[in-house]
Amino acid sequence: MANETQRKTYRIGRAAVPAQKAAVPEQRGSADDSLPVKPKRRHRRRLMLIVIGSTIALLLGLVAAGTYLYYRSIDSNIRRTDAFGTTGQSHAEQAQQExxxxxxxxxGAKNFLLLGSDSRDLDDPDRRGSAGAGRTDAIILLHVDANHGKAYLISLPRDLYVHIxxxxxxxxxxxxxxxxxxAFAWGGVPLAVRAVEAYTSVRIDHVVLVDFAGFQQVTDALGGVDLNNDCAFTSIAEPYRHFPEGVNHLNGAAALDYVRQRQQFPDSDFTRMRHQREFLKALLDKAISTDTLRNPIKLNAFLKSVAKAITVDKEFSLADTAFAFRNLSSSDLTMLVSPIRGPAMVNKESVLMPDPTRAKALFDAVAKDTVADWIAQNPQATTTTTTGGCPGR
Incomplete structure (x- = not known):
């Protein structure tokens, strides 16, 4: 904005330079004596316009710089983890891993691995992302296309049976x-990244470990979120909240309760994954609403809450990410689920078997940034329910 203002100031400055004309002798005593020409006053006016324009440009530049520094200060307060497991490795080991x-x-296309960690029992928050630090109730691959105009949230069911x-x-x-x-339980974020990359053949650029308990504060900082519930249900644990069918306005505690429920639904984890994705979309809608962006106090509380609720890789920048994806809204998000064949029993354990052929086609499209084309050929993939059904129906 500062550069644009400076260009406008430059044009104003040029317009202020009078064209060269032939000198005209001063005609004293003529009929024009009643309207004397005062070049010094006009020169002062032009100079004043230039000074005002330059001052505005400078102030806008200072505001932009201040905003940038503010976002950088938020960045500095975010917890970071060695998401790719390179700390302490020799150059040869890093090259081998690469x-x-x-x-x-x-x-230009970017892939984020979003891990929803249930760390309620974790005493030391600095252990987030390490082996044994809670469970990953949500595993989502977020793909943003090269134009930064569309994004795709692809859930990988936590019971998906793969090679770790x-x-x-x-x-x-x-x-x-x-x-x-x-993978997360055994080797923390680094092994979770390696497992997802091995299964999808998609390179992960950044990792965001979401502490769902922390997002309770994020939701409250925004004044709650609105979620459209298609099935009335009651949570299975105290305080046994009831979520009626239709739009529910939820505060942080209620939203957290909402996205944790699964046992009431015929398709169990699939409904929970859908609720998680819908919650993230609702959160994005509220975060980019004018009510939030135009309220410095609310925006500051929101950003600080986000910083407390996430753990990211060492190269992630909230400032750069927010700027790069500033034009994205929830209407630009498409929700998908990694293709599966269905449930099975393996070593007396219930798992979900992947559909290798369909999954490979989807993740090849992610790697090649052609997900929109894949969806056009597989329109049923955007259906948000699987076996579906509501509790008691």
Whole structure:
């Protein structure tokens, strides 16, 4: 904005320079004596316009710089973790690890791994992201296209039965088939990243570990969110909240309760995953609403709450991400689920078996940034329910 203002100031300055004309001798005593020409006054007026324009440009520049520094201060308060497991590795080890990771196929497209951690019993918040630090009740691959105009939230069911590769930080962990959420329990964020990359062949650019308990504060900072509930149900734990069918305005505690429920529904985790994605969309809607953006106090509370609720990789920048995706709204988000064949029993454990063919086609589209084309060929993939059904029906 400052550059635009400066260009306008430059044009004003040029317009202020009078065209060169032939000198005209002063005609004293003529009929024009009643309207004397005062070049000094006009010059002062032009100079004043230039000074005012330059001052406005400078002030706008200072505001932009102040906003940038503010976002940087928020960035500095976010917890960070070694999401890719490179700390302490030699150059040779890092090169070896890099060689087995998927490569960037489309410049500009970004892939975020969102991990929803249930860390209610975690005493030390600095342990977030480490092995054994809670469970991952939500695993979502967020793909943003190269134009930063569309985004896709792809849920990977926590019971998805896949091969967990060896942990980059502890090779004795992993290297066997299991539910995909076991990766986080065994090797923290680094193994979760490796497991998702191995299964999808999509390179993860950034990781955001979401503490759902922390997002209770985020929701409250926004004054609550509105969620459209298609099935009336009651939570299975105290205080046994009832969520009627239709639009529910939820504060932080109620929203957290809402996204944790699964046992009441015929399709269990699939309804919970849908509720989680819908909650994130509602949160985004509220965060980018004019009511939030034009209220400095509310915006400040929101950003500080977000900073407390997330743990990110070492290269993630909230300021840069917010600027890059500033034009995205919830209407630009499409919700998907990684294709599955259905439930099965493996070693007396209930799991969800993946559909390798359909999953490969979807994640190839993610890597090549052609998800919109894949959806056009698979319109049923955007259906938000699976077996569906409401409690008691």
């Amino acid at each position: 060689a087995i990771r998927p490569q960037v196929e489309v410049v 590769p060896p942990s980059p930080t502890n090779p004795r962990q992993g290297n066997r088939d299991a539910k995909i959420n076991a």
